[in-house]
Amino acid sequence: MFENFKPLPADKILGLMQMFREDPREQKIDLGVGVYKNAQGVTPVMRAIKAAEHKLWEEQETKAYVGLAGDPAYSDAMINLILAGVVERGNIASVATPGGTGAVRQAFELIKMANPSARVFVSDPTWPNHVSILNYLNIETVVYRYFDRETRAVNFDGMMEDLKTAQKGDVILLHGCCHNPTGANLNEVQWQEVINLLNERGLIPMIDIAYQGFGDGLEEDAKGTRMVASGCPEVLIAASCSKNFGIYRERTGLLMAVSNDASGQALNQQTLSFLNRQNYSFPPDHGARLVTMILNDEALRADWAAELEETRLGMLALRQQLSDELQRLTGSDRFGFIAQHRGMFSLLGTTPDLVEKMRLDNGIYMVGDSRMNIAGLNTETVPILAQAIVNAGV
Numbered sequence: 132m133f134e135n136f137k138p139l140p141a142d143k144i145l146g147l148m149q150m151f152r153e154d155p156r157e158q159k160i161d162l163g164v165g166v167y168k169n170a171q172g173v174t175p176v177m178r179a180i181k182a183a184e185h186k187l188w189e190e191q192e193t194k195a196y197v198g199l200a201g202d203p204a205y206s207d208a209m210i211n212l213i214l215a216g217v218v219e220r221g222n223i224a225s226v227a228t229p230g231g232t233g234a235v236r237q238a239f240e241l242i243k244m245a246n247p248s249a250r251v252f253v254s255d256p257t258w259p260n261h262v263s264i265l266n267y268l269n270i271e272t273v274v275y276r277y278f279d280r281e282t283r284a285v286n287f288d289g290m291m292e293d294l295k296t297a298q299k300g301d302v303i304l305l306h307g308c309c310h311n312p313t314g315a316n317l318n319e320v321q322w323q324e325v326i327n328l329l330n331e332r333g334l335i336p337m338i339d340i341a342y343q344g345f346g347d348g349l350e351e352d353a354k355g356t357r358m359v360a361s362g363c364p365e366v367l368i369a370a371s372c373s374k375n376f377g378i379y380r381e382r383t384g385l386l387m388a389v390s391n392d393a394s395g396q397a398l399n400q401q402t403l404s405f406l407n408r409q410n411y412s413f414p415p416d417h418g419a420r421l422v423t424m425i426l427n428d429e430a431l432r433a434d435w436a437a438e439l440e441e442t443r444l445g446m447l448a449l450r451q452q453l454s455d456e457l458q459r460l461t462g463s464d465r466f467g468f469i470a471q472h473r474g475m476f477s478l479l480g481t482t483p484d485l486v487e488k489m490r491l492d493n494g495i496y497m498v499g500d501s502r503m504n505i506a507g508l509n510t511e512t513v514p515i516l517a518q519a520i521v522n523a524g525v
């Protein structure tokens with residue numbers, strides 16, 4: 132049987148991680164995978180996570196299974212963090228999942244189960260794994276215009292025009308905040324226009340929110356998601372705790388099915404739990420438990436939010452420094468978009484050839500579509516990157 136395997140295309144982001152590791156140059160700069168790094172290049176365990184782990188180690192008395200949906204207290208805490216009460220708790224079904232990717236995967240399976248002919252509309256560009264999983268599940272994917280490669284902002288008119296081609300029951304995948312890979316986001320007026328269109332045409336929104344707290348702040352970053360959740364009859368939300376709690380390898384995510392009344396909640400919950408059972412049975416608990424402990428403890432929560440805010444402000448300062456440095460070197464403000472973008476990433480908007488050139492000449496690793504992980508920089512490497520961008524002729 133094994134002889135039937137065929138070589139598979141390497142994941143663009145993970146392939147780059149491997150290349151970076153194998154590069155012997157000391158001066159190399161990793162702007163690839165979406166993992167936060169501090170000025171020392173370390174991905175730290177957050178203080179509140181350490182404290183919660185310590186407490187858990189002392190107090191936890193069993194590792195027995197929790198439940199197919201995970202601990203209901205985790206769902207409650209996360210729903211509150213993301214939706215802040217804009218939807219009645221009784222209208223929401225939810226399950227813990229192995230990371231945000233687990234939530235995305237379960238959401239796609241749910242779509243297929245509910246409506247095998249539904250197409251999923253994804254932004255151009257989107258996180259490559261969205262498209263990869265959709266293809267793997269044989270779900271038809273339609274690309275909608277999103278990023279204007281000239282202005283490096285959202286091409287909102289193009290987006291709306293393309294979304295108008297969707298048919299009733301199609302699913303529109305939106306990034307809740309900190310769009311990955313572009314860093315260009317919808318404003319509140321645009322969110323409302325999207326919601327109006329979704330409702331006029333009977334389209335189902337699915338939101339992937341993986342960077343809450345990395346853009347404009349914990350509350351601000353959830354605004355679009357909250358507007359959609361309270362403004363549309365049905366919404367799927369896939370959330371990740373990897374980045375904002377820094378617990379990447381613990382695989383901690385949540386999938387929500389939100390309705391505008393409570394009538395379908397029990398069946399939705401049963402369906403979500405069934406899907407967990409088919410795919411991996413009980414979801415992982417360790418990360419979810421830490422998140423629950425932090426969100427439900429005033430002191431831990433305040434410390435976590437403060438550290439997350441430091442992280443966010445650090446990334447904003449790096450964005451500003453890079454944008455200023457490029458302005459100084461080029462005498463133009465055509466890189467001003469870097470300071471306007473939000474989240475971990477900015478899409479530089481250049482060709483794969485120039486991305487490759489910067490890798491070969493300067494040991495700078497960004498994803499081939501020219502996505503840069505801003506958190507891979509520090510104040511000393513910003514000028515090196517700026518010079519490399521100019522030398523490459525971007």
Ligand code: LMR
Nearest residue numbers: 144163164165166258311
């Ligand atoms: C990324 O976009 O780099 C992250 O979400 C990590 C991943 O799994 O691709």
